[in-house]
Amino acid sequence: MTDNSEPRIRRRTVLLGSGATAAALAVGAVGSRQPTAAEDETDRTAPVAAAAVCTLTKELTEGPYYLDGALVRADLTEGKPGIALKLALTVVDNSTCAPLNRALVELWHSDALGEYSGFVGANGHQEPDNGTFLRGGVLTGTDGVATITTIYPGWYRGRCVHIHVKVHTNVTLTSDGSFRGGRELHTGQLFVDEAITTAVARVSPYSTNTVARTTLAQDGIYGNGGTAAGLMTVTGSPSAGYTGSLALGIAQG
Template identity: 45%
Template sequence: MADSDLTRRRVLALGGAAAGAVLGLGIASCSFSGHGSRASGPDDASNAAPDAELCMLNPSTTEGPYYLDGALFRRDVTEGKRGVPLTVRLTVRDQPHTCAPLKGAYVEIWQPDAWGYFSGYTALSPGGTVPPADTDPGGANSGTYLRGYQRTGADGVAEFRTIFPGWYRSRAPHVYVKVHTGGRQAGGTYEGGRVNWTGQLFFDDRYTDAVYARAPYTEHVGTRARLAQDTVYHGGGERDGLMRVTGNADSGFVATLTVGVDPTRENAGAEVDGESPARPSSAPPNSAAMTPMTPMTPTGATATA
């Protein structure tokens, strides 16, 4: 799509949302705005047609209770973790400037492993019946796996090699993401700057059904939430973080999403609601001095992060 076409669509799409943009209440998604937990189209096709692109506002979500400072700067975050291969490809656009590709933004992701455990929080059970985290034979570092940063190129794209995320209590499978600008790469991680967007990336149930029928995902037994039951995803398609997915559970998936951010504004996301395990040390996960604390047993409602 030409920039001029995108600009015209943006003007139309933002007609009723301009006040929200001025107030910095969300980000702009240069993506399909379809609704529902499952998009139309064949299984191996993208979830939305390219000509459905719009530039429209949507809010940041909570960063959840499993965030850690000091994730490593790298493309491959797996550290030997077992699971169905997944490539996450996020395109970041500068919403105030005709949604042009945003070069030099720092994209950060973090997610659970195939059994639902997060690095740094492996003492916290993901729910259901699951093997202990330390029995995973992948050899990953318990404080750093499945977390990382990448910097966007001239095309605004940051890409990660990971695995399809497992589930944990009360939540549909998802990958957490933040977009940072204004900082710098230092000591193998990122520091300074501001957070322009905090989001969560979701998958159509047909993909999770195919993945969770395979080992090692089958070793986590219990009732997982479907996309329509998730407390963060509200049925807004890509506007709410639903990824366009290609591939299959045999060879792996490629999941893509385009988001627009305002690089001049801080938008760190909503507060954590519900499950709130104790945070480990604020030292970078790659630091030899870091010893993750044992998270507290959650009380009341389970995670809505």
């Protein structure tokens, strides 16, 4: 299973901050420091503040495993085993850096053994596939923040650990809990520092994934703009779980 084929790039977006500004705001930089014992049990996810400087960056490929009609929900896990990952993603308008209210932030990614719902079996792992695990999204609040609970992704052939993301506006929420329509403003991918993935790979069920792991340095998509586009700030540990944050500036024009 691999989604490093020719990228389908359709739009351009921005990521907040650059250089020292980005590091100070935890935008596009990774904190791999392990927490103290007191911090270990504390949820440290916090919205990333909007910056005064916005830097244009490329989108990244949607890949072959996107499915329309994802559920609108804050918890994507559906009982999938893995290390908890809580995300706070801040969406802002690139021209004003003002937070976007009611933007739908949609995520999808593989499970600990590298399988996507709707495509189970391609990484050598077989189980009934209900087509929705580790897929879904939420609307941002007035602060532009979407808070989502999932698990740390696994890996599959040819790709580093990553999470796919789309941002939509003006969506219609349906009676079955999904969304339809709207305007798609951003397609990208979220990444995590390699040291954190190395620690995760030692823990079950990730340790049972027998597929050779592709690192960030070996990944063609990450190397083609991923560093600027989606390297999250992540803190935590395998025992307590992880929290991640990133700010995305969206071009609405």
